[in-house]
Amino acid sequence: MDSARRLGPAQIGVLAQLGVSTVLLGGIYALIAVGLTLIFGIMRVVNFAHGEFLMLGMYLAFWAFSAYAVDPYVVLFVSIPIFFGVGLVTYALVMRGVIHASHNVQIFTTVGLSTALQNVALVLWTGDFRIVRPWHSSVVIRFADTAFNLSQVVAFLIAVALTVALFAFMKWTHTGRVMRATAQDGDAATLMGIDTDRVYRLTFAIGIAAVGAAGVLVAPLYAVYPTAGLQFVLLAYVVVVLGGLGDMVGAMLGSLIVAAVEVIGSYLFGVAWKEVLYFVLFIAVLAFRPAGLFGQRGAETLGA
Amino acid sequence: MPRRTLAITVVALMLVTGGLLAVVHGQSLSGEYKIGVLEPLTGPLAGEGKRHLEGYEIVRDMINERGGVMGKKLVFAVADAPDPTAAASEANRLVTREGVKIITGTFSSRLCGAASEAAARHNVVYWETSCVDPRFNKRGLKTVFRTEIDAxxxxxxxxxxxxxxxxxxxxxxxxxxxxxxxxxxxxxxxxxxxxxxxxxxxxxxxxxxxxxxxxxxxxxxxxxxxxxxxxxxxxxxxxxxxxxxxxxxxxxxxxxxxxxxxxxxxxxxxxxxxxxxxxxxxxxxxxxxxxxPGPGFRIEALRPEGQKLEREFREAVQKRTGSYPLGGHQLAGGGLWLLKLVLDRARSDDPDKFRAAVMALDLPVGSVINGWGVKFAENGQNANDRVQxxxxxxxxxxxxxxxxxxxxxxxxxxxxxxxxxxxx
Structure with a gap:
């Protein structure tokens, strides 16, 4: 073993930095996964186009910044209603027709939507890599032996806030309770007088609003291009399975676990191993705890 | 009998004069020589593909101002290759429908393998100017050449x-x-x-x-x-x-x-x-x-013939695009100029004669566009230390x-x- 791989007391600084990197990267993954787990958990739809809505959010930040010099943090507030609207329209045009269809039909539909959105972006904005460079993306905060990027810290804090807000919404509001009821048993919910179509529409719109906002927040950190969503979306599925379907806090914890596997695995074994490592984790969770690390046993079949 | 002899003589004379006429015409560039140009002009690679096409067109005009190729005016049959499947099918079409004997292109390492494979199957010359996939010249294809170095x-x-x-x-x-x-x-x-x-x-x-x-x-x-x-x-x-x-x-x-x-x-x-x-x-x-080469490049460091060419090339790019030549212009233009040198020597697009001319070409660094030289290896790859x-x-x-x-x-x-x- 070479000296870099030996974790001795002299390397507390390295450990601290790896810890910070894990938390910040986990924040980005959580931002993306929260919307996905909501849609997954309540509608039982695997939204393969999730990454493309992230990409659209990144383009919104890019165009607002390059054409009107609007900071992404200002765009954030506008993006939530915009993407809520995008979610409603997508639901009406695409999802409503397949919400009661088989899982295969839903998968084909969302994969089709994903490819269509990528190509719309390609036609409208070309395949060029675009960069959003507000002042805060190059601000570095140093603390002891660790360094943080300001944009990444903000993204992490908003991820925590968003997770807590959605958790509270689901737990303590009437609409949240209605949504959970629909997730548990769609038919029974209908018999209790719940308009399930409205619940699904609302769920989809909230999920898309969350991922649109995530896109705006990650735009200062990563290049914007038509297939940018693919870079994150596979990870988001791992996170959602790990955390349990529809579990907000699970998604947050799952994100941190995936980020830890990635960061520590890359350091110890090399970055080429990172996908092997977290997909092994993914398969292990599916095999031994199919409801996720924090989910209830059997929850995965509810409402199916 | 004498009448028939006369007829034969007349026909023979006509053929000879016709042939002579054709030669004369060739010198004044009234004939055309068409090659296939294959680049991704739509899809995600289109930006760079169009820049390459621009580079080819600029150097094509330079070539025609200097007497064309084999005494004829060089013209292009342009085809779009956004992905490997299209690259192969368009290469086939260029050969079978357009009747070209030489295809040049395709810049991307995703495309050049498929395009050259298709061209080689028709025993047609494939002249790659940009892709860097190291496997390109390791397939034993005798009609496939690359002017740029590989990865x-x-x-x-x-x-x-x-x-x-x-x-x-x-x-x-x-x-x-x-x-x-x-x-x-x-x-x-x-x-x-x-x-x-x-x-x-x-x-x-x-x-x-x-x-x-x-x-x-x-x-x-x-x-x-x-x-x-x-x-x-x-x-x-x-x-x-x-x-x-x-x-x-x-x-x-x-x-x-x-x-x-x-x-x-x-x-x-x-x-x-x-x-x-x-x-x-x-x-x-x-x-x-x-x-x-980018800003700061000293043209004076090239050989005299290279200086003249590089200057003309830069002026032509400047005139057409208003800027310093970009990588796409340089690779496509520099590569097409080498094709002209081969055809000047081979005076034929017959694959064997063409190949012999490619192998015989030997120019030191600083001779042509980009300050390049030429020396191809048996596998059809231009030498590292010549492609400066x-x-x-x-x-x-x-x-x-x-x-x-x-x-x-x-x-x-x-x-x-x-x-x-x-x-x-």
Whole structure:
């Protein structure tokens, strides 16, 4: 073993930095996964186009910044209603027709939507890599032996806030309770007088609003291009399975676990191993705890 | 009988004069000679594909002003190849429907394999000017040639630069240098990196402290790699990256205050792309990228015939695009000019005669566009040390030519690289 791989007391600084990197990267993954787990958990739809809505959010930040010099943090507030609207329209045009269809039909539909959105972006904005460079993306905060990027810290804090807000919404509001009821048993919910179509529409719109906002927040950190969503979306599925379907806090914890596997695995074994490592984790969770690390046993079949 | 003899004589005379007429016509360029040009003109690669086509058109006009090819005016049958399937089917169509005997193209390593395979099946010449896939010339295809060096050539040049320019400026011997390799894992990154590793170790005895590969489509965080590299303290970081990952590595290296003496890349993506400068502004300062000649290039350093050609080429590009030639113009234009030289010599598109002319061509560095020379190997690959490449460096928002020094007015700065905020 070479000296870099030996974790001795002299390397507390390295450990601290790896810890910070894990938390910040986990924040980005959580931002993306929260919307996905909501849609997954309540509608039982695997939204393969999730990454493309992230990409659209990144383009919104890019165009607002390059054409009107609007900071992404200002765009954030506008993006939530915009993407809520995008979610409603997508639901009406695409999802409503397949919400009661088989899982295969839903998968084909969302994969089709994903490819269509990528190509719309390609036609409208070309395949060029675009960069959003507000002042805060190059601000570095140093603390002891660790360094943080300001944009990444903000993204992490908003991820925590968003997770807590959605958790509270689901737990303590009437609409949240209605949504959970629909997730548990769609038919029974209908018999209790719940308009399930409205619940699904609302769920989809909230999920898309969350991922649109995530896109705006990650735009200062990563290049914007038509297939940018693919870079994150596979990870988001791992996170959602790990955390349990529809579990907000699970998604947050799952994100941190995936980020830890990635960061520590890359350091110890090399970055080429990172996908092997977290997909092994993914398969292990599916095999031994199919409801996720924090989910209830059997929850995965509810409402199916 | 005499009447028949007369008739035969008349016909024969007509044929001869007809032939003579054809020859005369040829000299005044009234005939046309058509070649196929295959580039991605739609889809994600279209931007660079169109730039290549522009380069071909500029040099085609230069060729026609100087007598065309084989006494005829050079014309193009242009076809669009957005993906490998289209590249193969369009190459077939160019041969069977357009009747071309020579196809040139296709810049992308994703396309050149399929296109050349299709051309070779028809026993038609395939003249590649840009793609760098190392496998391209290893298939034993006798009618397939490449004017640009391949990815292994990039690695060769990078190590040349590190051993012969950087090491002396650090005051070290090449075998005292510690070098860390980092690369994206496509055929391009692997080709460059593996050849650089091999040459660095075997020829110069450099100390390799790390070799890491990653997928550029899924890399989201370089901090673990940077934490590891910081402890290994390399003198040189050799990083082959694409357009999304190179700025990410550089930004995070700055955030983590990772200090190294030099950072070297090769190719028109990543650190060699204008997007890198856009992403980082003045923070980009110091990074090296191996490319075609850029600002600072000294035309006077070329041979007299090369100077004249390079000047005319630059003026033609300037006239058409209003800017300094970009990589696409240089590779396509430089490659097409070499095709003209081959046809001047072969005076035929017969594959055997064409091949013989390619093998006979032997020009030193500085003879043609981009300061290139020519010497093809049996496998159809132009030689590394003839296709002169240049090291460019990011200096205050611009990539400028810094090496080899006899070819440029600029000098490499910040050697060794100082603190991140001291590179102004």
């Amino acid at each position: 292994t050539g990039f690695g060769w040049y990078n190590v040349e630069f590190i051993a012969k320019h950087l090491a002396p400026r650090f005051g070290k011997k090449p075998n005292e240098l510690k070098i860390a390799f980092l690369s994206e894992d496509s055929s391009y990154g692997q080709g460059v990196t593996e050849s650089a590793r091999q040459r660095a170790k075997q020829e110069f005895g450099m100390q390799e402290v790390a070799a890491e590969y990653y997928s550029f489509t899924s890399i989201n965080d370089f901090t673990p790699i940077i934490a590891k590299f910081k402890q290994l303290a390399p003198d040189v970081v050799h990083h082959i990256g694409y357009t999304n990952d190179a700025p990410l590595f550089w930004r995070q290296a700055r955030e983590q205050n990772f200090l190294f003496r030099a950072h070297v890349h090769a190719g028109a993506t990543g650190y060699g792309s204008p997007d890198f400068g856009k992403a980082l502004g003045a923070d980009a300062n110091g990074a090296f990228a191996l490319l075609e 490449h240049y090291m460019l460096q990011w200096q205050n928002g611009q990539l400028v030519t810094v090496w080899p020094e006899e070819f440029t007015t600029n000098r490499a700065k910040w050697i060794p690289l100082g603190a991140w905020d001291r590179r102004k």
